Amino acid sequence: xxxxxxxxxxxxxxxxxxxxxxxxxxxxxxxxxxxxxxxxxxxxxxxxxxxxxxxxxxxxxxxxxxxxxxxxxxxxxxxxxxxxxxxxxxxxxxxxxxxxxxxxxxxxxxxxxxxxxxxxxxxxxxxxxxxxxxxxxxxxxxxxxxxxxxxxxxxxxxxxxxxxxxxxxxxxxxxxxxxxxxxxxxxxxxxxxxxxxxxxxxxxxxxxxxxxxxxxxxxxxxxx
Numbered sequence: 538x539x540x541x542x543x544x545x546x547x548x549x550x551x552x553x554x555x556x557x558x559x560x561x562x563x564x565x566x567x568x569x570x571x572x573x574x575x576x577x578x579x580x581x582x583x584x585x586x587x588x589x590x591x592x593x594x595x596x597x598x599x600x601x602x603x604x605x606x607x608x609x610x611x612x613x614x615x616x617x618x619x620x621x622x623x624x625x626x627x628x629x630x631x632x633x634x635x636x637x638x639x640x641x642x643x644x645x646x647x648x649x650x651x652x653x654x655x656x657x658x659x660x661x662x663x664x665x666x667x668x669x670x671x672x673x674x675x676x677x678x679x680x681x682x683x684x685x686x687x688x689x690x691x692x693x694x695x696x697x698x699x700x701x702x703x704x705x706x707x708x709x710x711x712x713x714x715x716x717x718x719x720x721x722x723x724x725x726x727x728x729x730x731x732x733x734x735x736x737x738x739x740x741x742x743x744x745x746x747x748x749x750x751x752x753x754x755x756x757x758x759x760x761x
Contacts, residue, residue, distance in 0.1 A: 538653060538673065538696075539714055541582045542566045543573040543599065544615070545592050553586075560646050561676040563693070569593045577603060581713035582610055583653050589616040589627070597630055604631035611652040615640065650674065664699045667742025667757045671699045680741040687737070690715055694730045698745065698755035707752035 540557060544550040545568045554564040565580070567573040570591045577585070577599075585603075589596040600612055611633045616623070619637040627635050633652050636645060664671040670679045678685045678695055687695065697706055697714045708727050715722060731753060735745050746754045 538562050538583045538676075539581065540564045540649070541573065541576055541580075541585045543568075543570075543585065543591065543596060544588045545569065545590070546588075556642055557646070561674070562649070563689070570596060570599050573599050574602060577608070577610070579713075581710065583656070584649055585610055585612045586615050586649075587612055587632070589614060589618055589623075597627065600627070600630050600632060609656065611656045613645075613648060613652060615645070664702070666699060666702050666755060669699075669738060669741040669743050671696060680738075685737055687734075690726075691730050691734055691737075694727070695734055698753060702755045705748050705751045705754050710752070 538561065540562045542550055542553060542557075542564050544553070544566065547568065550566045550568070554566055557564045565576060565582070567576055568591075570593050573585075573587075573591075573596075576582075585599075587596050587599060591599075596614075596616070600614075603610065603612065612631065613634045613636065614627045614632045615636050615638065616627075617638045624635045624637075633655075634648050636648065664673065668681050670682075671677075672679070673696065676692060678687055678692065693715045694711055697711045711727055712722050715726075731745055731747075738744065743755060743757055746756060748754050
């Protein structure tokens with residue numbers, strides 16, 4: 538699950554990023570409104586954690602511009618502003634949740650997962666195709682209950698395909714889910730990860746089909 542953390546306090550951003558990584562989130566950080574907007578236009582995220590007190594302008598401007606583009610990515614405001622008026626204003630501008638600093642990490646993680654589940658239109662975190670199961674809460678893939686040993690990038694590709702199972706997912710969309718701030722993917726990286734996944738999924742009753750010029754499609758073996 539890809540998360541954009543918009544926070545200008547470098548120490549807090551670094552500590553929270555490490556904590557979220559332990560919980561299974563892939564976190565990209567931005568220290569200003571301008572940096573956040575650039576990332577939101579170039580990459581796809583499952584959730585945005587947004588501070589309001591940013592150095593270049595108020596964080597609410599990021600939220601307003603995101604919603605003006607009709608982008609429904611869940612936004613969780615994480616701020617020191619604790620007045621009721623601030624909370625109401627943030628929710629009215631399109632935030633999905635609002636947490637005041639200092640906060641409890643367990644509550645933050647629980648609310649993050651709830652927002653992502655709600656956005657995906659599912660009350661659970663398990664996705665199934667054939668004998669393949671993806672547990673998004675644990676970041677694990679299993680065939681007949683046996684855990685597959687996948688790298689973080691391989692898991693990211695599989696998650697992107699499983700969420701859209703039965704539909705074509707473009708290489709650009711997969712690359713956006715894998716992208717880490719400041720790190721470029723090699724031109725053939727997606728093909729390499731797909732090739733590895735195909736070998737690992739042979740016994741799972743599913744296959745990854747290449748749709749030339751469009752992307753990849755995850756389908757059940759009996760639908761192939």
